[in-house]
Amino acid sequence: MKLSDQIRFTIRNMRKNKLRIFMTVLATTMGSAFLIVLASVGFGLQNSLIEEASSHQPLTQIQLWEKHEDGVHQEIDEQMIEEIKAMEHIKTVVPRSTVFQMDVYPSISLGDYQSGGDVIVTDFEAEEESNLSLSDGRFPESENEILAGYHFSDSLISPETAEEQAEQDDPYVYEAEGDYTGSVLGQEVTISFVDWESGDIVEEETFTIAGITEAPARDWSRDGNLYVAGEFREQFMGLTGQDLMYTDINAHVTSVEHVENVTNDLKEQGYSVYSISEELSSMNMFFNALKAGLIFVGTIAVLIASIGIFNTMTMAVTERTHEIGVMKALGADPSSIRRMFLMESSAIGFMGALFGVMIAYIVSIGANLIIPSILASTTGSETETFNITFSAITPELVLTATAISVSVAMISGYRPALRATKVNVLSALRREA
Incomplete structure (x- = not known):
């Protein structure tokens, strides 16, 4: 059976039970939307805090104080500054x-x-x-x-x-x-x-x-x-x-990717240094763990919706037993039959993810507009005071949520699809279409 025929049969079968498919897609949509909105809070707060931190100091800037050598504290002098300027990836030093x-x-x-x-x-x-x-x-x-x-x-x-x-x-x-x-x-x-x-x-x-x-x-x-x-x-x-003595010394690195290496080199030489990249590294580690946790919690909502997909696909196999028997009698191999049902379940998951993304964007925009106003009114402050992005939906989050939704849908539809391949041809043909 050609792939185009399988797609055509899948679309036709989904149209036969529009209401049931609609309710299943709706449940998947709610699960996907919940997953995206929940995880977007982590992305939004991370972006806001990183933007706030990096606005105070350029990402390529390293602050230096004194040098520790053999237990002796030394103030940074002109010679040390020239040595730092000569280091690889150092653009300039501002004393x-x-x-x-x-x-x-x-x-x-x-x-x-x-x-x-x-x-x-x-x-x-x-x-x-x-x-x-x-x-x-x-x-x-x-x-x-x-x-x-x-x-x-x-x-x-x-x-x-x-x-x-x-x-x-x-x-x-x-x-x-x-x-x-x-x-x-x-x-x-x-x-x-x-x-x-x-x-x-x-x-x-x-x-x-x-x-x-x-x-x-x-x-x-x-x-x-x-x-x-x-x-x-x-x-x-x-x-x-x-x-x-110098009261403020800042070394500027050629690019962000070299900041960590230059910072470590300066520390090995005994300098007391600080770069915003160190703070951002710790911050990113925390938020990556937070986002992973939020995505995990959101995935549970998608798993709950997968129960509906399993029921829908199980009923589809039962209702199409005669049709499956006819296809087998005409020479359709089990892998083609299994693929058709998996395509149907994955289509439900994809549509749920698609509509879920739309709803999540609406909720995200509304949250970023309404929450600052609520906080401002309750605290008596100006709205501009709460210049925080509470929800940010990134392409990576959309792709992750879509992949989770489609994967869960395919897993939910796999057992019914496997059951469809085991339908007995003679028993199926005796049943009325």
């Missing part, structure tokens, strides 16, 4: 030094306005290689050009506001809301180094803001700092009395 307030403190002013932001000395060439993004302007091209943080203009306060702040608190700590209007791009900024005791200006430098950094990934994070070229590192840190 930063924050100018702290000690005997002498840095004071930032733009005209009459003052800022409480930090002065950070960095390597602009390395910053550009690390793909530091700017919201406006360009990278500095000379020593007297600097970058301003995205919120630098918000940190600038007028003399009147500064006076009010001084009456309430430390005159050199500006916590008031900035009242500067306009863009700071192209404006001249003066960094003065003031003696804590006398209030005298020890030294000052004037810079031009060439660019403004992009907004921080964290909504609550504020970047009101000034970024100065590395040539001023010794001068500025010497004025405040700091040790010449």
Whole structure:
């Protein structure tokens, strides 16, 4: 019997009992939809947490602190940085030094306005290689050009506001809301180094803001700092009395797939490091186990629906005993008969999976729209606060659910199909069609 004939017979037989087939497909649909929606919660939460974690730090970035060698803790110096840069798959290393307030403190002013932001000395060439993004302007091209943080203009306060702040608190700590209007791009900024005791200006430098950094990934994070070229590192840190040490060192790897190997190599050399890939690895391990558990629970619903498939196929074999006998008498081999019934059961499973995917998508979209609104209304917060994907249906999940549904349907239909191949021809022909 040709495959086309088997398919035609299968379709014809399914049309004979539309209601029964419909109810069986409906049960399979509900099982498949439950499986997909349940597992999609794991996929959705995993995507949201990974997106949140990776937005705080680039996936190719590795943070370094100190080096441990022979039980001795060493601060990372220029030589070590050059050695790290020479390592395989290292794209660049960005060393930063924050100018702290000690005997002498840095004071930032733009005209009459003052800022409480930090002065950070960095390597602009390395910053550009690390793909530091700017919201406006360009990278500095000379020593007297600097970058301003995205919120630098918000940190600038007028003399009147500064006076009010001084009456309430430390005159050199500006916590008031900035009242500067306009863009700071192209404006001249003066960094003065003031003696804590006398209030005298020890030294000052004037810079031009060439660019403004992009907004921080964290909504609550504020970047009101000034970024100065590395040539001023010794001068500025010497004025405040700091040790010449780097406060923030980030190594950038050429691609994500090399991050783990580079991280392990740095650890073997004694460096204290952290990369988001380590956190994501643990997170993925947890969510993979969670998703496997959710899929297992969802599969139970499909198995329950398979009882209906078994009953439907068993009744189909009983009703078609005469037809099976005729096909056998005409020379149909048992494998062709078994294949026809397996095709029918698998078709039920496939249709159930297909409709289940449609329903799951509708439920998933509705959940992502409604749940944040419910949480916002119950907590009195803005809907944007709950920027979480509660349900995400991926192609892998759809294929997995379809494979499970079809496989379970074929397993449920196998015994009735096997029974059909054992129908006695003479007994079947005596029965009326």
